[in-house]
Amino acid sequence: MWKRTASMAVLFGLAVSSVQVAQAQVAQPGRLLASNCFQCHGTNGKGPGFDSLAGKSTNEIYKELKEFQSGKEGNGIMAKHAMAYTDEQLKLISTWFAAQK
Numbered sequence: 022m023w024k025r026t027a028s029m030a031v032l033f034g035l036a037v038s039s040v041q042v043a044q045a046q047v048a049q050p051g052r053l054l055a056s057n058c059f060q061c062h063g064t065n066g067k068g069p070g071f072d073s074l075a076g077k078s079t080n081e082i083y084k085e086l087k088e089f090q091s092g093k094e095g096n097g098i099m100a101k102h103a104m105a106y107t108d109e110q111l112k113l114i115s116t117w118f119a120a121q122k
């Protein structure tokens with residue numbers, strides 16, 4: 022009997038932790054999208070050698086991304102990235118990076 026109770030407790034624990042993970046993602050909708058940028062710009066926007074996003078405002082980042090998306094700015098790397106997102110997603114990404122300290 023206690024075995025069954027113990028496995029119920031484990032199952033309950035799993036259910037609670039996946040709810041917490043889901044809530045964390047809802048609270049930071051831009052983070053998942055921005056994770057695509059971490060490799061070059063760093064998890065906090067202070068990239069390992071690439072242009073730093075740290076200290077920029079949401080509007081600045083969004084404006085730059087729209088310029089890259091148009092193909093008129095940059096050397097092509099960022100254009101390819103920016104083209105893959107909707108305006109709504111670019112705003113979420115910009116907001117997320119602007120909020121990093």
Ligand code: HEC
Pocket residue numbers: 054055057058059060061062071072073074082085086094095096097098099102103114
């Ligand atoms: C493969 C590496 C790479 C990835 C991944 C990448 N970037 Fe970039 N990013 C660059 C490079 C290189 C530049 C400078 C390029 C240029 O001016 O054309 C740049 C420039 C920028 C700039 C302009 C910064 C400035 O000061 O002018 C912004 C904003 C930016 N990236 C945002 C992003 C976002 C948001 C993502 C994720 C969607 C992303 N980047 C993903 C390499 C990358």
